[in-house]
Amino acid sequence: MNRSNIAKKHQQPAENILMDIATLAKQVPDLLDLSIGDPDLITDERIIEAAFTDVRNGHTKYTASGGSQEFIDTVVNFYQQQYDLSFEPGQVRATVGALHGMYLTLQVLLDPEDEVIIHEPYFSPYKDQVLFAGGQPVFIPTYEEDGFQINIDVLKAAITDKTKAIIINSPNNPTGAVFSPETFKAIADLAIEHDFYILSDEVYEAFCFYDDFVPMATFAPENTITFSSFSKAFAMTGWRIGYMIAPDYINDAAKLINESITYSAPSPSQQAGIYALNHFELLVPTVVSVFKERLEYLEQRIAKIPFLSLHPVKGSMYAFINISKTGLTSVPFVEKVLKETNVLMIPGKAFGETTGDNYVRLAATQDIEVLKEAFDRIEKMTF
Numbered sequence: 001m002n003r004s005n006i007a008k009k010h011q012q013p014a015e016n017i018l019m020d021i022a023t024l025a026k027q028v029p030d031l032l033d034l035s036i037g038d039p040d041l042i043t044d045e046r047i048i049e050a051a052f053t054d055v056r057n058g059h060t061k062y063t064a065s066g067g068s069q070e071f072i073d074t075v076v077n078f079y080q081q082q083y084d085l086s087f088e089p090g091q092v093r094a095t096v097g098a099l100h101g102m103y104l105t106l107q108v109l110l111d112p113e114d115e116v117i118i119h120e121p122y123f124s125p126y127k128d129q130v131l132f133a134g135g136q137p138v139f140i141p142t143y144e145e146d147g148f149q150i151n152i153d154v155l156k157a158a159i160t161d162k163t164k165a166i167i168i169n170s171p172n173n174p175t176g177a178v179f180s181p182e183t184f185k186a187i188a189d190l191a192i193e194h195d196f197y198i199l200s201d202e203v204y205e206a207f208c209f210y211d212d213f214v215p216m217a218t219f220a221p222e223n224t225i226t227f228s229s230f231s232k233a234f235a236m237t238g239w240r241i242g243y244m245i246a247p248d249y250i251n252d253a254a255k256l257i258n259e260s261i262t263y264s265a266p267s268p269s270q271q272a273g274i275y276a277l278n279h280f281e282l283l284v285p286t287v288v289s290v291f292k293e294r295l296e297y298l299e300q301r302i303a304k305i306p307f308l309s310l311h312p313v314k315g316s317m318y319a320f321i322n323i324s325k326t327g328l329t330s331v332p333f334v335e336k337v338l339k340e341t342n343v344l345m346i347p348g349k350a351f352g353e354t355t356g357d358n359y360v361r362l363a364a365t366q367d368i369e370v371l372k373e374a375f376d377r378i379e380k381m382t383f
Helices: 015-023 045-056 069-083 098-109 125-134 150-156 181-194 248-258 267-276 282-303 330-341 368-380
Strands: 092-096 115-120 136-141 164-170 195-199 222-227 242-245 317-322 359-365
Touching: 045 267, 069 092, 069 242, 069 267, 092 098, 092 248, 092 330, 098 125, 098 164, 098 195, 098 242, 098 248, 098 282, 115 125, 125 136, 125 164, 136 150, 150 181, 181 195, 222 330, 267 282, 282 368, 330 359, 330 368
Parallel strands: 115 136, 115 164, 164 195, 195 222
Antiparallel strands: 092 242, 222 242, 317 359
């Protein structure tokens, strides 16, 4: 038996920049790893204790496939209190992280050859998930000189009679951009006019450093499917818990798919999520302030290095660093930095070949002392 016996679409090994870099990194001793968005912070002890108390009290069984009623009600109450948005319980589904919700939704929405618009630079799994669902990704660029905001005229030109959805991510991974309410409103108006869905990845909603976050559902509630997660704002990556909020008919269809995949999200993680959302104002500002401080430090360091530049970061936990002055594209740059300094970042090409290859993404997931050491090494390099 060999590769020719598996599905034809998987018979040719696919290029995976992230995996190639991860493999290379394993060969490097004393690595300063600034690549993956897995915070160095440990989940707050109060979340851990609350969840483990619930586990000891019997929360070790399946919940309903869409999540426990308490979890769903907690999400509904959070959006009412935080954003003055009203959702029905039947719209909410507990998911195994936000990407699980995205997968379910794309499987529900797409027929073969349906198009999904994705703005570059983009979180790498979006493209693959659209393809896995039988759809066609259609990429539109965003540019540093525009603050990585979507140009609405460019978006209009990408809409066809096959457009089923657009995937929006703000605050954005990898660029750190935060779309303005005016941009959200313009996207919403187009979705309503042309009858397509907005898949809004709001995982970094808490990481709007200088403005209040406004959910996309504010502007187009019937067209929007919202995805969020506890991974970043609560430093809960390993708990694998998130949620989606969708029109009830989409959630009903997602239920049928999900019951043949995971059935339900882990009940201990749902309990942790309940405590976390109920104590959002107590827990989240501490986490967000850590990343705001780190990214502001990175802006200061990068400004002093002549071969690097950085557009001001408005949100998320990433710096999307412009490397065009080095004369290298992103993969050779990352390999050179890794070889000479033992510092690892992600090539921008992983986030879109059209607009990403003059950049690298740095995840501010290590403390400032580690960031200082990394840039003490990088600033000594020559190109």
